[in-house]
Amino acid sequence: MELLPRGPAEFGSSRYWERFFRQRGRRPFEWYGAFPELCPVLRKYIRPRDKVLVVGCGNSELSEQIYDTGMCEDIVNIDISEAVIRQMQERSAGKRPKMSYMLMDVLQMDFPDAHFQVVLDKGTLDAILTDDEEATLSKVDRMFAEVSRVLQVGGRYLCVSLAQAHVLKKAVEYFSQEGWVVRVHEVAGSGDEQQFVLPVFVYVMTKFKKIPGSAQQILEICPEEQDKPMRMESVERLVEAVRDRQHYALLCSQLSKTPCGEQLSLDLCEKVSGRPRYTLHVVDSPSVKPSRDNRFAIFIIPQGRETEWLFGTEDGRRQLAASAGFGRLVTVALHREQRYEGMASIQAELSGKVMELAPPGLPARQQVPFLSVGGDIGVRTVRHCDSSPLSGEYVVEDVKGDDACYFRRLVFLSNRNVVQSEARLLTPAPPPGQKKRRKDKKKAGPAEPPTAIDKSYLCCEHHKAMVAGLCLLGSPDPVPGSPIAVLVVGLGGGSLPLFIHDYFSQAQVAVVEIDPCMLEVATCWFGFSQGERMQVHVADGLDYVAKLAAEAPAQYDAVMFDVDSKDLTVGMSCPPPAFVEKPFLQKVKTILKPEGVFVLNLVCRDARLKESVLTVLREVFPLLYARRIDGEVNEILFCQPSPEGRRDPTELGARARVLEGALQQPGRPWDSSYVLADMLQAVTII
Numbered sequence: 001m002e003l004l005p006r007g008p009a010e011f012g013s014s015r016y017w018e019r020f021f022r023q024r025g026r027r028p029f030e031w032y033g034a035f036p037e038l039c040p041v042l043r044k045y046i047r048p049r050d051k052v053l054v055v056g057c058g059n060s061e062l063s064e065q066i067y068d069t070g071m072c073e074d075i076v077n078i079d080i081s082e083a084v085i086r087q088m089q090e091r092s093a094g095k096r097p098k099m100s101y102m103l104m105d106v107l108q109m110d111f112p113d114a115h116f117q118v119v120l121d122k123g124t125l126d127a128i129l130t131d132d133e134e135a136t137l138s139k140v141d142r143m144f145a146e147v148s149r150v151l152q153v154g155g156r157y158l159c160v161s162l163a164q165a166h167v168l169k170k171a172v173e174y175f176s177q178e179g180w181v182v183r184v185h186e187v188a189g190s191g192d193e194q195q196f197v198l199p200v201f202v203y204v205m206t207k208f209k210k211i212p213g214s215a216q217q218i219l220e221i222c223p224e225e226q227d228k229p230m231r232m233e234s235v236e237r238l239v240e241a242v243r244d245r246q247h248y249a250l251l252c253s254q255l256s257k258t259p260c261g262e263q264l265s266l267d268l269c270e271k272v273s274g275r276p277r278y279t280l281h282v283v284d285s286p287s288v289k290p291s292r293d294n295r296f297a298i299f300i301i302p303q304g305r306e307t308e309w310l311f312g313t314e315d316g317r318r319q320l321a322a323s324a325g326f327g328r329l330v331t332v333a334l335h336r337e338q339r340y341e342g343m344a345s346i347q348a349e350l351s352g353k354v355m356e357l358a359p360p361g362l363p364a365r366q367q368v369p370f371l372s373v374g375g376d377i378g379v380r381t382v383r384h385c386d387s388s389p390l391s392g393e394y395v396v397e398d399v400k401g402d403d404a405c406y407f408r409r410l411v412f413l414s415n416r417n418v419v420q421s422e423a424r425l426l427t428p429a430p431p432p433g434q435k436k437r438r439k440d441k442k443k444a445g446p447a448e449p450p451t452a453i454d455k456s457y458l459c460c461e462h463h464k465a466m467v468a469g470l471c472l473l474g475s476p477d478p479v480p481g482s483p484i485a486v487l488v489v490g491l492g493g494g495s496l497p498l499f500i501h502d503y504f505s506q507a508q509v510a511v512v513e514i515d516p517c518m519l520e521v522a523t524c525w526f527g528f529s530q531g532e533r534m535q536v537h538v539a540d541g542l543d544y545v546a547k548l549a550a551e552a553p554a555q556y557d558a559v560m561f562d563v564d565s566k567d568l569t570v571g572m573s574c575p576p577p578a579f580v581e582k583p584f585l586q587k588v589k590t591i592l593k594p595e596g597v598f599v600l601n602l603v604c605r606d607a608r609l610k611e612s613v614l615t616v617l618r619e620v621f622p623l624l625y626a627r628r629i630d631g632e633v634n635e636i637l638f639c640q641p642s643p644e645g646r647r648d649p650t651e652l653g654a655r656a657r658v659l660e661g662a663l664q665q666p667g668r669p670w671d672s673s674y675v676l677a678d679m680l681q682a683v684t685i686i
Contacts, residue, residue, distance in 0.1 A: 032200050033122065033187055035066075037187050038062070039065075041187060045118065046066070046158075048070070048073075050072055050116075051115070051116050051117055051118070052072050052074065052116065052117070052118040053076050053111070053115075053119045054077045055078055055119060055124050056106060056121065057077035057079050057084075057101070058084055059087055059088060060122060062122055063075050064091075064092065068096075073099065074099075075099045075100075076102065077100065078106065078109070080103070081103075088101045089101045107142045108142075108146065111150045113149055114149075114151065115150050117151075117155045118158060119147050119155070121159040123161070125140070125167060126162060129166070129170060131166075132166055137170070141174070151207050153207055153209055156204055156207070157203070157205040157207070158202055159205070160200060160202050161201055161202075162200065168184070169235060172239070173235055176219060180205045180207050181206040182220070183204040183221070184201055184238065185204060185221075186201055186245055198246050218231075219232040219234070221241050252356040255282060255359070263281055265280065267280075268350075275335075276335055278332050278333065278335070279306075280331070280354070281317055281330065282328065282330050283317045283318060283331065285326065285329070288325060288326060290327050294326050295358075295362050295366070297329055297368060297370075298350065298370045298371065299370075300346060300371070300372040301331055301372075302374070302376065302402075303377055303379060303400075304378055304380045304397065304399025306334070306417065307411075307418060309631035317331055330354055330357055332346075332354075336382060336397060343377055346377060355368065374402065378399065380400075382395055382396070383395075383408070384524075386517065388517035390514060391414075392566075393412070393413040394412050394420075396525045397409050397411065398425065405424055405425070407423065408423050408425055408453070408526065410422075410521060410526075412564075414568070415573070420564065421492035423493055423495055423526050424457040424459060426452040452527075453526055453527035455502055455527060456499075456502075457671045458499055461629045461634070462562075462634040462636055463495060465627045466562065466599045466601065468679035468680050469558070469636070471659055472625070472647070473557055473597060474594075480506075480659070481505055482506060484504060484506065484558065485507075485555060485556045485557050486500055486504075486507055486510070486557065487511075489560065489562070490561065490563030490564070490575075491518050491522055491536065492518065494511075494526050494527075495526065498527070507533060508533050509534050509535070510535050511534070511535070512537050512539055512544045514538070514539065514541065515538075541561075541563060545584070545588060546584075549590040549591050553590045554590070555593070556592055556593065558596060561575050561599070561601060570606075571609050572610070573604075574601055574634075575601070575602075580613045580616060580617070581616070582616050582620060586620055589641050597639070598638075598640070599637070600637040601636060602635045602636070603635075604633070614637075621641060622642060623643045623646055623685075624638070624640075624685065625638040626638075626684050627679065627682055627683045638683070649680065652681070652683060653677040653680055653681045655680075656680045656681075660675070
């Protein structure tokens with residue numbers, strides 16, 4: 001312990017280093033970065049004929065190893081400790097005639113200008129730049145000026161560092177402003193237990209003549225798993241990229257030592273663009289009894305299915321890991337902006353990185369299984385991309401479900417893990433008398449997804465529950481031929497109002513949508529159309545309801561809110577908070593007929609906020625039913641203006657069966673998975 005400095009300032013003191021090496025003796029001391037790890041990077045930038053200066057050499061074996069491997073022999077080593085210079089001279093005497101050791105301070109060197117092709121620094125900059133004090137920064141400026149002076153144009157300053165943010169930023173800013181090319185290499189680890197958890201980096205600063213008036217900076221990073229450098233647009237972005245690599249190393253170190261109490265997530269980015277390519281979640285299952293073959297597995301989520309509850313939520317992934325029977329499961333989501341060749345190429349791409357996330361004690365050569373649904377990576381085809389001033393960037397995409405059906409989805413990229421709207425696509429039948437050709441399975445790629453919309457199918461469970469809520473209307477029997485007026489706030493892809501329009505033949509449906517771009521998307525991509533019984537009003541739902549309440553009260557049998565919030569910080573993503581404030585809800589009650597029903601899709605993760613919403617609803621509507629959607633956060637609330645319409649779940653189930661029978665008319669398609677009675681039997685009165 002007596003070798004440790006009393007404070008950071010001692011790292012720059014010659015007296016401290018003199019005492020350090022006298023007490024340590026002749027044992028080599030390596031701060032970080034063993035030669036086998038550094039060698040692949042150093043070989044790229046040190047040539048056999050180069051004249052190399054090693055600053056702050058200490059008693060590291062690095063110079064000796066460079067010499068002995070034949071990488072380079074003309075090496076001059078300097079240090080401020082007389083004791084260590086004497087030790088090193090004795091150690092290399094007679095063995096390395098072309099290598100020398102000299103007592104010298106890197107802040108004031110005696111060498112002529114442009115004397116070296118390479119200056120090599122292993123830990124010296126880290127030892128000097130211990131803080132951001134003015135005196136320390138001035139000392140570093142003197143060091144950099146001396147390094148620059150003794151290097152030839154085209155020469156390289158190679159600095160081995162742990163890349164603390166203030167150290168990296170100072171070095172990159174200084175040399176890039178001087179017109180040098182800056183590249184940062186991450187050094188590949190050996191896989192053995194390291195003294196330092198953080199990865200080691202090598203800054204490669206190549207000297208060029210500074211061009212007056214030129215502001216161009218060439219900044220690059222070369223991660224350990226690739227040779228081709230990535231160009232960075234700014235010093236800040238380069239520092240951020242290095243910090244990401246450090247965080248990843250800390251995460252891997254943590255996961256390799258202890259089980260993961262909470263689910264951890266990280267993005268693996270594309271090499272060239274730096275954009276996320278894979279999103280990984282690490283899930284540990286303490287209930288799984290470990291054995292040789294169930295310690296660790298990788299689960300590839302098929303494209304387009306990352307939004308499903310099982311894959312897109314913490315509870316779902318926890319259930320997936322437990323049912324799969326593995327102690328640690330890493331789920332891998334594929335990004336829509338990327339292209340993937342198939343399961344084999346994904347395995348090859350991920351194998352090296354995911355093994356760094358292995359649980360403690362996993363044998364190094366253990367075979368780790370890659371799992372998926374159906375053994376493939378799914379199909380995702382982006383049909384349309386655009387941006388709306390109100391909704392931001394969005395995509396329309398076709399994905400393949402788990403039952404070989406295709407679905408069309410609308411996704412807002414501001415909340416890319418939530419499907420905004422979804423519709424099932426129909427597979428077109430061949431013309432009469434013509435048989436389908438059987439394609440060669442080996443040569444055939446993914447089939448082109450069909451484009452016709454199945455308007456009879458409600459993909460969203462909450463839409464099925466909202467339609468079932470029409471059983472609460474006050475008529476003796478809920479017959480689809482009865483005239484009803486329905487107001488839907490929030491269009492999306494239009495599936496909900498389309499279903500009501502098509503299956504309730506006397507329904508007059510009014511839709512309010514604030515974003516005109518969504519009307520265009522619904523019309524062009526989801527088969528939506530207006531007509532005599534279907535009208536869309538492009539307006540703010542708050543203003544439209546307020547206007548109706550003032551001008552034409554008690555005109556709607558049903559009012560349905562299925563509108564999302566753009567503010568993701570509130571804790572309630574549907575509806576926006578203003579839609580559940582008491583004065584506005586009173587306006588909603590005003591436009592309802594006395595026997596009508598207000599149906600609200602509520603998505604609220606904040607328990608306290610949710611309770612406050614329910615309290616306000618109960619104050620406005622005397623009768624309130626709730627239906628939780630299994631496996632989702634959604635809760636459908638059915639609100640009625642009068643307590644006289646109260647019915648128990650058994651009666652609601654019977655009414656639902658009557659309505660369902662009436663909706664299943666001959667010649668009209670009906671999805672057999674849609675059971676109205678199931679939607680209402682789970683209803684509770686709150």
